[in-house]
Amino acid sequence: xxxxxxxxxxxxxxxxxxxxxxxxxxxxxxxxxISTDLDEIYLASLExxxxxxxxxxxxNVTCLWDNRTGNNADHIAGxxxxxxxxxxxxxxxxxxxxxxxxxxxxxxxxxxLSEPSVVIxxxxxxxxxWVEGYTRVIIYKPEKS
Numbered sequence: 001x002x003x004x005x006x007x008x009x010x011x012x013x014x015x016x017x018x019x020x021x022x023x024x025x026x027x028x029x030x031x032x033x034i035s036t037d038l039d040e041i042y043l044a045s046l047e048x049x050x051x052x053x054x055x056x057x058x059x060n061v062t063c064l065w066d067n068r069t070g071n072n073a074d075h076i077a078g079x080x081x082x083x084x085x086x087x088x089x090x091x092x093x094x095x096x097x098x099x100x101x102x103x104x105x106x107x108x109x110x111x112x113l114s115e116p117s118v119v120i121x122x123x124x125x126x127x128x129x130w131v132e133g134y135t136r137v138i139i140y141k142p143e144k145s
Contacts, residue, residue, distance in 0.1 A: 002038065005128050008081050009034050013106065014066040015083075017043065019054035026050055030047040032063075033101035033107055039142040041083060041123040042090075042098040044113055050058050052119050057089035061123055076133050085125040095120040 017028045028051045033042040041063060045052050055061060063083040068074050090098055098120045099113050112118060130138040 001130070001138060004130065005038055005081065005140050005142075006034075008079070008130075009038065010066075011067075012065045015041070017051060018062040018064070019051050019087075020058045020060060021050065021054050022057075024140060026054060026059070030063075031102065031106045033098065033105045037142055037144075038128075039125055039144055040142065041085075041125060042101055043123065044099070044102055044109060044118055045110070045121075047119045051127060055121060056089070059086040059088065061085060061087050063125075078133065080131045081093040082129045082131075083123070083125045084127055084129070085123045087121045087123050090120045090122055092138045094122070 013031065014029050015032055017030045019026050019028065025044065026114070028045075030043050030045075030051075035042075061084075064080065065083075066080040068078060090123060098125075102109050103113060128140045128142075130136075130140065
């Protein structure tokens with residue numbers, strides 16, 4: 001199952017990050033990078049954003065990846081994968097290492113990553129939930145390094 005999760009993570013350029021605000025969920029389209037053992041997802045954002053405020057107040061997060069095509073066949077052949085975990089704000093060398101991974105994966109992030117107010121997070125993923133069509137659900141738990 002690790003190879004299947006890895007394939008989905010590497011096929012997609014973005015994920016949808018769900019954070020919890022004071023009164024409601026907030027959804028954010030995010031570029032990301034991943035650790036080789038799939039237990040961390042790295043994200044960058046400007047400090048004064050709602051997602052950063054939400055993750056600092058409540059680190060519980062969920063990410064979504066899918067293969068939607070925008071037609072009815074998605075109900076039968078569609079794949080959706082969620083990653084559940086906690087956001088951990090990085091600093092120092094771990095933040096710089098995550099920035100390098102983000103840039104390797106998506107060079108268009110360079111202007112964002114060079115901003116003085118950029119904040120880097122590692123989402124420590126406890127489990128992935130893979131759903132195919134209506135009935136097939138598989139849970140994958142990455143091994144912690």
